[in-house]
Amino acid sequence: MTTMKEVAQATGVSVSTVSLVLNNLDKGRVKPDTAERVRGQAKAMGYRSNALARSLRTSRTRILGFISQEVATTPFAGGLIMGAQDAAAKLGYMLITVSTDGVAQEERQIAALKRYGADGFLYAKMYDRVADVPASLAKLPVVVANASERTGHFPAVAPDEFQIGYDATRRLVEAGCERIAYIGDKDPILAQGLRFMGYKAALEEAGRVFDPALAVHVGFNQEALDAVEGLVRASEPDGFFCFNDARAWYVYEAAARRGLRVGADWSVVGVDNHRVFAETLAPRLTTIELPHYEMGYWAVYKLVSIIEGKTLEMDEAEAPGARAPLPALDVPSPALIHCRLVEKDSVASH
Amino acid sequence: MTTMKEVAQATGVSVSTVSLVLNNLDKGRVKPDTAERVRGQAKAMGYRSNALARSLRTSRTRILGFISQEVATTPFAGGLIMGAQDAAAKLGYMLITVSTDGVAQEERQIAALKRYGADGFLYAKMYDRVADVPASLAKLPVVVANASERTGHFPAVAPDEFQIGYDATRRLVEAGCERIAYIGDKDPILAQGLRFMGYKAALEEAGRVFDPALAVHVGFNQEALDAVEGLVRASEPDGFFCFNDARAWYVYEAAARRGLRVGADWSVVGVDNHRVFAETLAPRLTTIELPHYEMGYWAVYKLVSIIEGKTLEMDEAEAPGARAPLPALDVPSPALIHCRLVEKDSVASH
DNA sequence: GTGAAAGCGCTAACAT
DNA sequence: ATGTTAGCGCTTTCAC
Numbered sequence: 181m182t183t184m185k186e187v188a189q190a191t192g193v194s195v196s197t198v199s200l201v202l203n204n205l206d207k208g209r210v211k212p213d214t215a216e217r218v219r220g221q222a223k224a225m226g227y228r229s230n231a232l233a234r235s236l237r238t239s240r241t242r243i244l245g246f247i248s249q250e251v252a253t254t255p256f257a258g259g260l261i262m263g264a265q266d267a268a269a270k271l272g273y274m275l276i277t278v279s280t281d282g283v284a285q286e287e288r289q290i291a292a293l294k295r296y297g298a299d300g301f302l303y304a305k306m307y308d309r310v311a312d313v314p315a316s317l318a319k320l321p322v323v324v325a326n327a328s329e330r331t332g333h334f335p336a337v338a339p340d341e342f343q344i345g346y347d348a349t350r351r352l353v354e355a356g357c358e359r360i361a362y363i364g365d366k367d368p369i370l371a372q373g374l375r376f377m378g379y380k381a382a383l384e385e386a387g388r389v390f391d392p393a394l395a396v397h398v399g400f401n402q403e404a405l406d407a408v409e410g411l412v413r414a415s416e417p418d419g420f421f422c423f424n425d426a427r428a429w430y431v432y433e434a435a436a437r438r439g440l441r442v443g444a445d446w447s448v449v450g451v452d453n454h455r456v457f458a459e460t461l462a463p464r465l466t467t468i469e470l471p472h473y474e475m476g477y478w479a480v481y482k483l484v485s486i487i488e489g490k491t492l493e494m495d496e497a498e499a500p501g502a503r504a505p506l507p508a509l510d511v512p513s514p515a516l517i518h519c520r521l522v523e524k525d526s527v528a529s530h
Numbered sequence: 531m532t533t534m535k536e537v538a539q540a541t542g543v544s545v546s547t548v549s550l551v552l553n554n555l556d557k558g559r560v561k562p563d564t565a566e567r568v569r570g571q572a573k574a575m576g577y578r579s580n581a582l583a584r585s586l587r588t589s590r591t592r593i594l595g596f597i598s599q600e601v602a603t604t605p606f607a608g609g610l611i612m613g614a615q616d617a618a619a620k621l622g623y624m625l626i627t628v629s630t631d632g633v634a635q636e637e638r639q640i641a642a643l644k645r646y647g648a649d650g651f652l653y654a655k656m657y658d659r660v661a662d663v664p665a666s667l668a669k670l671p672v673v674v675a676n677a678s679e680r681t682g683h684f685p686a687v688a689p690d691e692f693q694i695g696y697d698a699t700r701r702l703v704e705a706g707c708e709r710i711a712y713i714g715d716k717d718p719i720l721a722q723g724l725r726f727m728g729y730k731a732a733l734e735e736a737g738r739v740f741d742p743a744l745a746v747h748v749g750f751n752q753e754a755l756d757a758v759e760g761l762v763r764a765s766e767p768d769g770f771f772c773f774n775d776a777r778a779w780y781v782y783e784a785a786a787r788r789g790l791r792v793g794a795d796w797s798v799v800g801v802d803n804h805r806v807f808a809e810t811l812a813p814r815l816t817t818i819e820l821p822h823y824e825m826g827y828w829a830v831y832k833l834v835s836i837i838e839g840k841t842l843e844m845d846e847a848e849a850p851g852a853r854a855p856l857p858a859l860d861v862p863s864p865a866l867i868h869c870r871l872v873e874k875d876s877v878a879s880h
Numbered sequence: 881g882t883g884a885a886a887g888c889g890c891t892a893a894c895a896t
Numbered sequence: 897a898t899g900t901t902a903g904c905g906c907t908t909t910c911a912c
Contacts, residue, residue, distance in 0.1 A: 183905060194883045199907060211881060231645040232586045233905035236888050241582065243646075246627075251608045251615075255804060258607030262629045265601075269628070269639065274646060277596075277627045278619070279612045289619065295581040296593075296624060400810055426810045436786030454605060454804045460750055460776045533889055544899045549891060561897060583889035586904050 182227040191221045198222070202229065235297060244268055244483060245293035246277045247286070248304035255454045256472045260304055260326060263476025271484050271492070273299075283314075290316050300483045303327075303334075304476075309370050311336075321486045325479040326472065328370070335486070337478050339470055341371045345378020348421040348449040348468060353386045355447045357419025359394060361411060363427045366397040372423060375451075379421055391415070398427060405430045412438075422450035425467070532577040541571045548572070552579065585647060594618055594833060595643035596627045597636070598654035605804045606822045610654055610676060613826025621834050621842070623649075633664075640666050650833045652826075653677075653684075659720050661686075671836045675829040676822065678720070685836070687828050691721045694818055695728020698771045698799040701816065703736045705797045707769025711761060712745040713777045722747070722773060725801075729771055741765070748777060755780045772800035775817070 188195045200206045201218040235241040251257040268275045280286035300321035311327040324336035352360045362379045365372040380390050393415045398404035408430040422428040428450035442448050452467040485492045538545045550556045551568040585591040601607040618625045630636035650671035661677040674686035702710045712729045715722040730740050743765045748754035758780040772778040778800035785792050792798050802817040835842045
């Protein structure tokens, strides 16, 4: 590795001059001619700056810590990580990813991140929930991703779960469905309650009365299939809003058993958690895509804004929500719905 | 942040003594009494070592670069990353994850990783293919994960695709299936060809003649559903080996349309790419789990072995392939099959 | 305009 | 058994 010292010697100037030039601080301080010679030498010698040495001196590393759990087992973790990673790359930062299962491990990982001098931290959850940022991060730059934050002291970004339920149901109404069922999650997680509320709100807005017999909350496998079968038999819906793709499965099976076709006889809207349904079932299923990539992207922009103490503008093309949607689907049920994000700034400034 | 210097002053010794003690190099060199005082002070003052300063001095960072593409869009990227991250944590390393789409970006990211002084690199692919390690990594410690490497100059780990096809088909034979279909991928990727070969090998071993009418290679959606329907109608299989879970879907739909039950009337074995089928369809579908977590784990152990120039033993409990399998499934089709890994050492040593 | 010098926090060879 | 010293590669003040 070529060092500044070597470039300086080869050019016949001092290291300070080289430093100035190579950091583009030469304007009005170094003779343009000298600057050019330095740049030429540096290039010729293949000089690469040493991030460690710079960081040691400046106590800024341009390293961001990405802290989360359950990354290995949730199918959309990659999107979150990569949104963050892409934004980091764009802003000249590196992302160190740590997974933590259990508090002890979390503290150890946070300590490690601190030893490497991370400038800030992304605290991500794999399911939308109320997150508690650990005390060890309290006074540091932190942004919460894919979760709501309890205290409001940290900026957070999460999917607009209510809107998902509302949009999905609204589309089913517009598609002409008369009896719209809700296939929910029996786990009482945040997303479940909010999507259900959105569903009810859209029904009400359409002048319909919510019928509890059209809603069911299920887990997986046989039990779920039986529950959906029961609902279909008892209430004869013609439209379905499914908590996620896994739940939509059972509706598909119920349709197939009856010789009915989703997208023709029934309309189904589901949240595409697992990234399999969109490719497997399109154009029959209408999918709502959870914007994990965008959340990661947004979170990093926010975090770097805090670290650098200035507002950073995202390119329009790169901004959350701006990615090209899937092509419209040629079915009675509507096309892909893009999920809005809920962005919360911290109440206390950093 | 407390520094060694501060600890030294507070204890009344020199920094070198503190360094020796805090790095556990004091045995026989520092008086036990002094060592204890140093340790006490360090603890009291909340001393944390500065990884940057150490790395600058030792030119070893304990940072590993994880390079890959398509992480955002593939559902199993998280497993690979986290297997790597967990192994790294166990061995005292940090993982910097970079995603690269396009060669230019890849080179920029590799350069960044080098500036941060990464000790070694994981070169991962999201689908098993023949990977070309970029020339910029040629002389450095590199391990290839989830792909085969072209030259044999680098260690690589990938799923044993042939074995997947063989195992799956063998189980179907043992389950008593008479006519076993293969629902493949029309994309001629490595995994497709190898799994198909495994399927044919198992058939042959069972003394059966491969019937081309029982094999179909499909993409997605209506076309795939139609193809599977056609195969079922024409050849009346009673067992199915599906290239992946997405393809198994169409078999399920075909079954439902006939009022047949998978796990009773038909046996289905599929590779669980998307991590949704195991939870949604169990106990009806037999899933082969792709060991992405284990691959990441193995790759890091291998990489660190190379970096540190010694063979590292993995805990039995943590070793690839040793994770607890899902509970056996109570169906005619067999339980979860754990996928073997193919491990290749480099032909040239590093 | 340019260079000398100090020092970020640490390790390691060399003295004592 | 402990301390002194000399950097690792860089940034940044302060002289000239």
